[in-house]
Amino acid sequence: xxxxxxxxxxxxxxxxxxxxxxxxxxxxxxxxxxxxxxxxxxxxxxxxxxxxxxxxxxxxxxxxxxxxxxxxxxxxxxxxxxxxxxxxxxxxxxxxxxxxxxxxxxxxxxxxxxxxxxxxxxxxxxxxxxxxxxxxxxxxxxxxxxxxxxxxxxxxxxxxxxxxxxxxxxxxxxxxxxxxxxxxxxxxxxxxxxxxxxxxxxxxxxxxxxxxxxxxxxxxxxxxxxxxxxxxxxxxxxxxxxxxxxxxxxxxxxxxxxxxxxxxxxxx
Ligand SMILES: [Zn+2]
Ligand SMILES: [Zn+2]
Numbered sequence: 039x040x041x042x043x044x045x046x047x048x049x050x051x052x053x054x055x056x057x058x059x060x061x062x063x064x065x066x067x068x069x070x071x072x073x074x075x076x077x078x079x080x081x082x083x084x085x086x087x088x089x090x091x092x093x094x095x096x097x098x099x100x101x102x103x104x105x106x107x108x109x110x111x112x113x114x115x116x117x118x119x120x121x122x123x124x125x126x127x128x129x130x131x132x133x134x135x136x137x138x139x140x141x142x143x144x145x146x147x148x149x150x151x152x153x154x155x156x157x158x159x160x161x162x163x164x165x166x167x168x169x170x171x172x173x174x175x176x177x178x179x180x181x182x183x184x185x186x187x188x189x190x191x192x193x194x195x196x197x198x199x200x201x202x203x204x205x206x207x208x209x210x211x212x213x214x215x216x217x218x219x220x221x222x223x224x225x226x227x228x229x230x231x232x233x234x235x236x237x238x239x240x241x242x243x244x245x246x247x248x249x250x251x252x253x254x255x256x257x258x259x260x261x262x263x264x265x266x267x268x269x270x271x272x273x274x275x276x277x278x279x280x281x282x283x284x285x286x287x288x289x290x291x292x293x294x295x296x297x298x299x300x301x302x303x304x305x306x
Contacts, residue, residue, distance in 0.1 A: 040297060044076055046076060047082070068112045072116075077116065080304060082147050085100055086126060092130075094155070120305075144191065145191050153171060175202060189233050193235040235304075238258070267300055267302035
């Protein structure tokens with residue numbers, strides 16, 4: 039059977055500081071799931087645990103009391119609406135969630151590619167070169183996989199993301215090509231063994247050039263060859279970003295040749 043786009047595990051609500059859109063309510067998100075026939079969706083607002091020192095000024099207000107304002111999540115027949123978060127890993131490999139909080143969430147997504155946050159998620163020195171960016175991506179990914187996390191409910195958010203190149207398309211493609219090698223293969227093998235989910239983020243899959251399509255496909259092909267399991271996330275911050283994403287996801291899943299064997303499910 040084919041890989042089915044029957045879920046969305048990366049969605050922000052109005053609570054995320056980069057959304058603040060009253061129209062991006064949990065009621066609207068649930069409506070989106072019903073209209074697309076999704077059986078499982080997960081809310082993943084930005085989160086920094088207040089018990090972990092080192093939050094940036096932007097993250098600090100997005101603590102547990104803040105993200106849990108969305109509870110209880112609205113319900114509808116046939117849709118499982120899960121409560122997750124997108125946390126952060128700093129340039130010094132500090133993860134913005136403490137072990138005491140793991141049970142509070144159904145799913146925890148960890149980004150290692152938030153390289154637009156220079157000074158916080160990436161040092162100025164590493165940001166300056168393709169090699170610095172590629173190397174730091176790999177060492178961050180290695181660090182996440184070495185942590186004693188509840189791996190069955192960990193997702194690796196948008197690994198291939200144009201933020202890797204500071205939103206410069208040409209630099210992004212260069213960084214991706216630099217990353218796609220033996221070290222990456224080793225890390226994807228470990229990710230597969232641990233059972234973490236690899237995210238296919240539709241906001242990074244509407245390719246702007248053939249070069250980008252090839253670099254991203256080559257990157258995720260390594261993950262597939264290593265036995266990783268994948269899930270879809272829109273990373274939507276506004277209602278318009280929920281529209282048309284199912285087709286983009288299915289198109290890329292087909293391009294990678296994914297089947298149900300390659301599918302990651304939360305809680306399974
Ligand atoms: Zn992100
Ligand atoms: Zn996000």
